Amino acid sequence: MTGPLASLNSDKLRLNRVEAVTVSSGQEQVLLDTAGPGYVKSLWMAVAGGNNPYLDGRVRVYYDGASVPTVDIDLGTLLATHWSASGHHLTAEHVHAETDPGQGQTSFLLTFPMPFGQHIRITYYYPSGHSQAAFVFAMAAYSLTSTDEAGGRRLRCSGQRYADQAVSRTIGDTNTVLDTTVARTNQPVISGPGSVVYLGYVAGVNANAFTWLERNWAYYLDGETAPSIETSGTEDTFDSGWYFTGAANTELGRHSFIGTNAPSGEPYCMGMGTDLWSKWGGVPFTQSARLTILTESAVTTGDVFSYCVLYYQ
Numbered sequence: 088m089t090g091p092l093a094s095l096n097s098d099k100l101r102l103n104r105v106e107a108v109t110v111s112s113g114q115e116q117v118l119l120d121t122a123g124p125g126y127v128k129s130l131w132m133a134v135a136g137g138n139n140p141y142l143d144g145r146v147r148v149y150y151d152g153a154s155v156p157t158v159d160i161d162l163g164t165l166l167a168t169h170w171s172a173s174g175h176h177l178t179a180e181h182v183h184a185e186t187d188p189g190q191g192q193t194s195f196l197l198t199f200p201m202p203f204g205q206h207i208r209i210t211y212y213y214p215s216g217h218s219q220a221a222f223v224f225a226m227a228a229y230s231l232t233s234t235d236e237a238g239g240r241r242l243r244c245s246g247q248r249y250a251d252q253a254v255s256r257t258i259g260d261t262n263t264v265l266d267t268t269v270a271r272t273n274q275p276v277i278s279g280p281g282s283v284v285y286l287g288y289v290a291g292v293n294a295n296a297f298t299w300l301e302r303n304w305a306y307y308l309d310g311e312t313a314p315s316i317e318t319s320g321t322e323d324t325f326d327s328g329w330y331f332t333g334a335a336n337t338e339l340g341r342h343s344f345i346g347t348n349a350p351s352g353e354p355y356c357m358g359m360g361t362d363l364w365s366k367w368g369g370v371p372f373t374q375s376a377r378l379t380i381l382t383e384s385a386v387t388t389g390d391v392f393s394y395c396v397l398y399y400q
Contacts, residue, residue: 104224117210134192158244161393202240211223291355294356297355300322303383324361346359
């Protein structure tokens with residue numbers, strides 16, 4: 088196709104839907120299961136039933152018949168809605184979410200492409216131990232192709248879920264949230280080119296001040312001993328400033344968002360996210376990437392946090 092319609096996709100579009108399915112605690116609901124090669128264009132989902140289904144429920148992505156998911160992250164961390172989710176409307180170019188805690192429900196759309204080779208399976212997993220049942224709708228749009236057009240590159244996740252993996256840190260701690268040279272649980276080390284495309288972050292839980300926001304984020308790419316990218320603070324990393332003064336559940340242009348409707352018992356916690364693909368075209372690397380949250384003398388409080396880093400490699 089040429090001319091003004093040249094940017095329209097010519098691959099046949101397919102869609103798998105899940106409609107009004109109840110998922111009990113401890114169950115895993117398949118959202119898409121198909122042979123490839125191909126790529127998922129978008130994943131839309133709506134989850135109701137209470138705070139456990141829409142915050143602690145997880146999106147999982149399995150590639151090429153693997154029994155262990157490459158992506159396995161809770162919705163509350165992915166969408167930065169834990170603790171500060173009240174009235175939260177999250178919009179960036181590749182991520183959109185609407186959360187209604189009063190009704191115990193959320194809906195979201197992810198448009199980070201998920202290329203796959205032999206096979207892909209995407210699921211919603213609702214962890215065991217909860218009395219609430221999840222009520223789920225979903226639509227996964229995808230196309231099939233003759234070859235693996237991504238050359239083996241996949242959307243991957245480095246993260247710590249809030250419910251079962253939250254990180255406690257002291258004033259002096261630094262925390263590495265991505266290191267592609269270190270094997271994750273049942274996942275091999277993969278070398279080669281890639282790009283970091285999204286950060287989701289919920290932090291400040293149990294803090295006694297806002298000064299945890301003084302922490303800079305540093306990228307060490309391809310074996311660097313000094314970072315080539317170091318931000319000027321956490322709220323600056325997510326395109327805000329001044330400890331989010333006057334902002335609550337705010338979209339920051341088309342790239343970032345923050346949620347600051349913290350409950351009375353947790354006045355210093357916040358959720359935030361930024362779409363690095365739309366903002367910078369991603370953070371590319373040739374062989375490896377490490378992303379570390381630093382500390383400095385202005386940090387006067389410890390806290391608890393969870394995070395999600397999405398990247399291609």
